[in-house]
Amino acid sequence: MTGAVPPEQGRDLAALPKAHLHLHSTGSMRHATLVELAYRSGVRLPESLRSPSPPPLRDVDSRGWFRFQRLYDVARSVLTTEDDVRRLVREAAEDEAAEGSGWLEIQVDPSGYAARYGGVTPFLELFLAAAREAEELTGVGIGVIVAANRTRHPLDARTLARLAVRYAGAGVVGFGLSNDERRGATSEFARAFAIARHGGLPTVPHAGELRGPEHVRAVLEVADPARLGHGVRAAEDPALLEELARRGTACEVCPASNVSLGVAERPEDVPLRQLLAAGVPVALGADDPLLFGSRLTAQYALARSAHGLDDAALAALARSSVESSFAPEDRKRRLLAGIERWLATPP
Known part of the structure; x- marks a missing residue:
């Protein structure tokens, strides 16, 4: 992965499982939706x-976050019916295919929709049903991450952790903590994380972004x-990178959003490359394509053009995404075999 690969000389990245x-x-x-x-x-x-162009988000003082959150809230407000939720999840699955x-693994905070859909439990049940329908229609396996909002009271996070555990095995595959990383004391959410872990759910909080x-x-x-959702700021501490590698803690790296929010200039x-060189598992993510x-x-494509990763390194990233997922083992095996076939096919 030492030299940049012209896009026209590389394999089709959309065909990479x-x-x-x-x-x-x-x-x-x-x-359009x-x-x-x-x-x-x-x-x-x-x-x-x-x-249709992405909105400008960068801001020196706020790093674009507050503008981002306002726009996100406006976008969420257009979802008013159960069919809207089914359409949202179906179209997400179609785009993934x-x-x-x-x-x-799609992340949702049920508390953000509760008032309109009759509470956190009815909304989560609707979302899980929509995920099952979308999976059957598209063939894309879907796991749901229930995410608490760190700008709300930690007791709300405990409620969502219990809810997530209740639906573990019924489509919920993990418990997260999202929103502005600079808000709230992380230690106050320890009980929510413990509830999730004791209920058999892995935790996937945002950290190392802001x-x-x-x-x-x-x-x-x-x-x-x-x-870790993002985790890129861990690269500022080589000893921390070693610890992440030792633990096998994957970082969900989202290059486009890092640039849009000012986490990275370019x-x-x-x-x-620093994460990969340290042996930290990496799974690339798009975060919020709408914004x-x-x-x-x-x-x-950014990993290829901006970081010079060749197809073998890109296949390794795809492999890492599968291995770091909470997908069933049979689906993991099929995806990993598909990656090897992609790499064995001449560009």
């Missing part, structure tokens, strides 16, 4: 969401995570 482990529910929405549902529901979209994903290595270490201690500044403007295959 892979798993997508970092995708938020509302952020997966197609722009957003516009259509907003018109139907009478939601006035800001100009930045009416345009077109991107070569054989397994999707805060540095010190917070990654705190999350490792409090949550004992299987994966795609080539995302520390993908960041690119889906999963584009993240692999």
